[in-house]
Amino acid sequence: MATLSGDEAWLPLQTNLRPAYNGNIDGLRQEEYPMLKDTVYLDHAGVTPYPKSLIEQSSKHLMQHLFGNPHSNSSSSQLSTRHVEDVRLRALRFLNADPDSFDLVFVANATAGIKLVADAFRDQPGGFWYGYHQDAHTSLIGMREVASEHRCFGHVEEVADWMQILSASSPGTPFHCARHGLFAYPAQSNLNGRRLPLSWPGRLRSSCQSSTPKVYSLLDAAAWLSTSPLDLSDPTQAPDYTVLSFYKIFGFPDLGALVIRKDSALPFSSRKYFGGGTVESVTCTDEIWHMRKQDSLHEQLEDGTLPIHSLVALDAAFDVHERLFGSLERISSHTSFLSNHLYESLSSLRHANALPVCTIYKDSRSSYQDASTQGPVVALNIRNSNEEWVSNAEVEKLAAIRNIQFRTGGLCNPGGIASFLRLEPQDVRRNFFAGQRCGNENDIQQGRPTGAIRLSLGAMSNMQDITAFVRFVEEFFVDNACQPILGVDPSGVNTNFYVETVSIYPIKSCGSWQIPPDLEWDIRREGLAWDREWCLIHQGTRAALSQKRLPQMALLRPTIDFEGGVLRVRFDGGLPPSIPNEITIPLSLDLASFQDPWPQSSRTCCPSRVCGDSVSAYTYASPDIAAFFTAALSTPCTLARYPPGPSSTRHSKLHLQPTRHHISPQASRVEHPIPGAFPPTPPPSPPLPNTTDQPQTLPILLSNESPILAISRSSLNHLNQTMALQSPHAKPAPASVFRANIVLAQSAPATPIPYDEDNWTALRILHAPSVGPTSASADAPSSSSSSPSADLDVLGPCRRCQMVCIDQTTATRSEEPFVTLAKTRRMLGPGMGQKVFFGVHCALRGGEGREGAEAGEKRTVRVGDQVVPVRRRSGEGEVGNV
Incomplete structure (x- = not known):
């Protein structure tokens, strides 16, 4: 068993690090901490990893002895x-x-x-x-x-x-x-x-x-x-x-x-209070009296039965800790050396313009060379070369790709955070009501950070951990005068686009269903019809599940069967023999349609958590539905529905507001059957005043941020070309990983314009000629093009996370395309700090009573439709780059 012993293994802070020291630590980690393989763990202040021999020794002791309740005499x-x-x-x-x-x-x-x-x-x-x-x-x-x-x-x-x-x-x-x-x-x-x-x-x-x-x-x-x-x-x-x-x-x-x-x-x-064995005698009927134990303090204060089996493990922990590390004095010397090296390395990082990369929060009286004044913790935030703060949520997303683990946020230390970040009480309250929560993405408020990155070291930390984190910061956050890859100047170029594909995601975070090319698809105020109307919720917490934690959700493939009136869901992974690989759910919300095995009592409406919002979603209590999804994801879950209607309470995020650029409507009021005929679309709300400075939020169903997400094929091609140069072995990213509703391609012979969408403020969808009539029932979509053009507001860029690294066909993870995006598309969003952007959020113009769509008009989109973007005028609210 590898141990650290001898003076040569534990060196004072002032001496150089000898090869024997690293060798001992590396051997110890390999033998005792296999969970740290290929991982940079920098959250020892949260909990330090346990050695393998501790689990083995405590388990052996429990297997060899019988431990009873200490309150007995056996x-x-x-x-x-x-x-x-x-x-x-x-x-x-x-x-x-x-x-x-x-x-x-x-x-x-x-x-x-x-x-x-x-x-x-x-x-x-x-x-x-x-x-x-x-x-x-x-x-x-x-x-x-x-x-x-x-x-x-x-x-x-x-x-x-x-x-x-x-x-x-x-x-x-x-x-x-x-x-x-x-x-x-x-x-x-x-x-x-x-x-x-x-x-x-x-x-x-x-x-x-x-x-x-x-x-x-x-x-x-x-x-x-x-x-x-x-x-x-x-x-x-x-x-x-x-x-x-x-x-x-x-x-x-x-x-x-x-x-x-x-x-x-x-x-x-x-x-x-007293409880368990902390009293000698108690009366509880005619007379209220008790006598506490008097022999020791711990007998008076340890209410209930002690966790005896954990105390067996604690005894083993003392043994193993002493055998592996000797003493806390040695650990202190070791971690002080490493934290000083980490502090000096991060302090020395500079952008090409000589500005520091890291703002480190250290008290002026503390020294990393003096363990009595400073522990092995480095707290920091990162700035770009323009001295703009980088969102800690974005740093964490990239760290997850590199398997680097640390903690960010308020760190359960509101006084220290307020002092170092200069947050007054009114700032904290304002940030809270603006949507900031510890650990969420709204960590830049009013141009200032609301939390910090904490790197904490422990007994088994090594120099490789330090080197890996410093190189991580150098790779992604040091500006060496390389500007992000942005779009070319579109002036004088034919930039008309057309709809290449239309997709919906009936079940949030599950697979997509690509709309057949000959069908017009309804655009509603909440987004495309049937898009993200269902979600899978954990049966214990009632929180919506996500591919970020359960990549196999990508293998759940939903399709909408209008003739059968059902949502069909197939799982393309392995299921137990007793579970069918497909299940059907009625599209109708009419209680009368909930027949066996869906009786009327099989539907409940309870609060659920979706992207931090509390929503009243209808939960299917059918055991068949719960069994199917639980078996597919190996997680206790069931299906819930959040249908559109007046009761919808979720709205687009505050940073996504409609941009008011008028597109003159050329529309007529025509009724025709479209997807989503049941339940019918509710009438629009009364018009809001048409002002340019009034913030509005748009209703959404279960999407993360906005009603509709669009990406550009030209941008995707450009991203893959860039990725091929930076990561030659990476597979090209398909459009599916970005989970867009609409993929837009440029009409030939137009010159490709990557990231032209950065400058869009609105989109006009002009319907292509009909491909010919098809039979359609009253509840099915129509293939004839009779609806007016659709005008979409572009709400803002879509901020990305490591979920784009999940292959939507195999549910496997990789580093790309997020790594390349982070190096070329990390930009300064409106009020959000630096985020990684790709694609744009959109919403139907007129969907909330704004100009463009009169009551009763239907707006649709279909593959092949021409799309004319409206671009931002010079100097008008542009998204800045790093």
Whole structure:
């Protein structure tokens, strides 16, 4: 087994990295961390990976012994009790905490330990005062909600001044505490790794020596202990309460602890709740009385049965961690060396114009060469050569392609984020109501980032991790004076287009159905008829499923059978013999049409989550439907429907607004049967004022952002040519990976104009001559061209993600075409920061009562229709490039 031992394996920060060091780490990773193969893992502050031998050793111990409930007297129960107390003592020794001075309470995680302290202080007579540092995790900040008074300390000096004033206060002075107080802070910021003084608890105790009531200290040591030792050997200087998470140190098991100074146990005596084995005796009928256990603090506070099997794994974790790494001091030396190298490498990156690529959020008093002031964490944002912020969501998309893992967003540290990003409270509230959420794509608001990228290192990180991330930033975000490939100047060139294909996606994120060339297809205000009217939802969370997580959804092939009145869905992958490879779903919403196996009771309307929106979708409760889709995706799911109509509540994203360029309509009011005849299209809403500055949102069904998506064949060809130069072994990208509704091609002999769509503001669809009549029922589409021309507003460019790398025929993933798009089409969108764009979002003009379509008029599109784009006038709201 590979281990790190000997002085040559662990070198001080100031020395050079020797080959033996890398060799030991690489061997250790290969043997103990097979899950890290071909992966760059930089999220150790979230959870560190667990070694293989830890799982093997704990599993072996569980197989060899029988562990019973510790609250019993059987031999197996007594074995559990002895094991729990042995592990408790071992955990205290891990912190150099004398069991005569400290007790340790096992909890689920650090947050559970914080809540236990909050319960005790909340139950104090008269409440309690609470102070916390702005670097606190949200778990610490949340305690203010149960405090009688609270205060947030913004700076180290502010805390020092408060302690000095506190030491001089006396009864009757403004700074004297009239009730119990609690001061909480993190040993290490989970945002950027800044380390706060461990001397504060001792200083606070000295400041409150003569005062009654006292102010106690609570230290969040979860982030600190992941890579550095915590010494509680001096009870006079130790925090009153310390919380930690063992999985941040060992990777497994998922356990935490609350360490309590026995001299600071008084507040817990007021805790009202009891449960499980924390009481000796209880009455619950005529007289209300109970007697708590008195032997130890942990007996009073560990409600319910302890997770004994996890504690067996914790014992093994101590063994394996010591055998592999020796001590936390060695890990601290190792991670400090790597984080300093990462910090210096990223700091040195420059664009061709000498501007820095990375803005790194480091406190001026912290140094990556001093582990007492800085942990192995680097927090940053990226800027382009024009000093414009790059969206962290876009960085994550590219990192996923390269299998690089880190964390972005608010990082559960609102105070640190607000301080480093200079966000005032009104900015945070405004961003929230503008649609910004931690982890979503709206992470650039008002031209500023709302979160950060966090890179955190751990015991098994190596130099290859550092090199891979730095090269990743160099490849995609350093501007070496290579401009993105944009369209050519279209002036003086015949740029008429025609409709090459029309496709719909009846079930969101599943396969497409290409409309037959001889059929006119209805364009509605929500998009093309029958497009994304259904979705697959997880049966537990009711969240809509996506190809991003389940690529095999591409193998679900829906078709619409108008003669049969059903949606047919075929799965082109393997299914169990008991499951048919095709299922049919009625198109009609009439309850009378829901016959066996779809009785009237088989339809329910419950809230579901689609792209972050809550929608009331009709869920098919048929076990046959659920069984079919569950078997196909190996995920418990079923089908739901969100039909068009007045109840539709989803709208296009706020950044996609109609562009007001008038196209003179040449239309007549003609009724004719079209797809979507049942249920009928609802009448349009009353007209909105025709103003150029009034924002509007368009209704959509289950599409991500807008009613209709169009791409250009010329742009796709140009992309494939570029990709062939940059990635010679990559397969050309078919149009299907972009999941467009309409593919537009240029009419011969026009000169191809790639990315001409960047300048479009509207599209006019002129119907081609009819190919001849075909028979059509009242509910089927018509092949005769009798509808007026259709005018589409171009709402904006379509921002892309790594989903374009999923082959829609085989459901396999690759790096392209997203890598090439990221290098050539990362552009500055309106209010969105830098995004990767390809294709344009569109909506029917007049679909929301705007000019162009009178009530009752139908608009259609068909393969072969001529399309005339309207281009943006010079200087008018253009999409900027990098």
